[in-house]
Amino acid sequence: MTTLSAIGTSEDLVEDARQAARAAADSSGITIRLLHQVEEFSEVVALFARIWTSDVTQGPVNTETLRAISKAGSYLAGAFDGDKLVGAGMGFFAAPSQQALHSHIAGVDGRMRGRNVGFAIKAHQRAWALGEGIHEISWTFDPLISRNAHFNLVKLGARASKYHRNYYGQMSDVLNGGDDTDRLLVRWDLLSASVAAACHGKPATLESSAHRADDAQTLLEPSAHDEPTVRKTDAALVLVRLPNDIEALRRSRPETASRWRSALRDSLGALMDDGGRVLGFDSSRRYVIDTQAPYRPPVVSEAC
Known part of the structure; x- marks a missing residue:
């Protein structure tokens, strides 16, 4: 692992991450900002409900939880195409000694597929986390979905950490289809030079042989x-x-x-x-x- 001292000062790393995040958002034609208002939380609830379910009243998050996440100072951000919310991500702090964030959920409107909005949200999340003194972000994904495996392990440069069986119990939303929710836990080393390169659009690859x-x-x-x-x-x-x-x-x-x-x-x-x-x-x-x-x-x- 490449350490912070090999990359530069803490301020250098934060500024570099912010530049990468701005470039990713600009390339996607969106803006990303932290969310603080109840009206914005309601938009996120509706967006996630459209992504994960066919019932807009039964999504994976609710306004009250988002209010608590925001008030506690954890990560809650939205991606906007003009004035329209087209993506969002939320995460909460781990134990103080870990200097880590767990990224609980992120989603992008299906109509934005191909514009790298999800990548821009993760780059923004990394820049924000580094500014908060956080050194690692973890999250889980369904290891059976190949595009998610490529996104997390290749495009973002995260490292697979543990395989969890039926992590959330059975979920009947349109994405999980009632299947067991096995998940692969990944860890994103925010101080890694390869992760920094990935956020600048130069992802790490396997050795060719x-x-x-x-x-x-x-x-x-x-x-x-x-x-x-x-x-x-x-x-x-x-x-x-x-x-x-x-x-x-x-x-x-x-x-x-x-x-x-x-x-x-x-x-x-x-x-x-x-x-x-x-x-x-x-x-x-x-x-x-x-x-x-x-x-x-x-x-x-x-x-x-």
């Missing part, structure tokens, strides 16, 4: 019909491949989607339980896991 080594073996992959296929392996470097579109499978073939949940739990989850390190996520929708060696951070690419 890391997952093409002769001894790399596939533990899990989809069949021709998108069924999970598990293979036996005792290799030091293991590949776990995701289905093409787990969200579509949850709608059209829920039993197959459930089998994928079990297969990923018994592959990626079991490897991480045994000390395996997720080195990254590649362009073929594969987690790359080192089952033996200590964690080696990916190499920063020169390409944007």
Whole structure:
């Protein structure tokens, strides 16, 4: 890990993070700001309800909780396209000794897909956190959704920390589809040079030969019909491949989607339980896991 002393002073790092956040927002054509008013909280509640459910009265957050989060000084920000709220994120402080924030929920209006609004929100969150003296942000995501794995592990440079089984219990919203809520916990080292580079649009990548080594073996992959296929392996470097579109499978073939949940739990989850390190996520929708060696951070690419 690259430490703060190798990057510059604390003030330098905060200013660099703010520049990256402004550039990300400008590139997305949005503005991002902290939210403080009840009317704004109501907009966030409605936005998240549209994203996660088909019932605008039963979203994942409520106005009262957002008021408490804001009053306590934790993170609550909105992304605006003109005057319209199109994305938001919230997080709360961990124990004081950890100098950390847990990012609980973030979402973007589906009509904004492809404009990197989610990336801009995370860059803003990092800049704000550094300004508050926070050194780490953690959050969870569904490890079966490949675009989320790429976003978190590649584009943001977060590091997979722990596999949690049925973390929230069963959720019947439109995104989770009644499936168990297994989650991958990731940690974002805000003092890392590779994370700083990622926020400037230069994400870290796996070493080009890391997952093409002769001894790399596939533990899990989809069949021709998108069924999970598990293979036996005792290799030091293991590949776990995701289905093409787990969200579509949850709608059209829920039993197959459930089998994928079990297969990923018994592959990626079991490897991480045994000390395996997720080195990254590649362009073929594969987690790359080192089952033996200590964690080696990916190499920063020169390409944007």
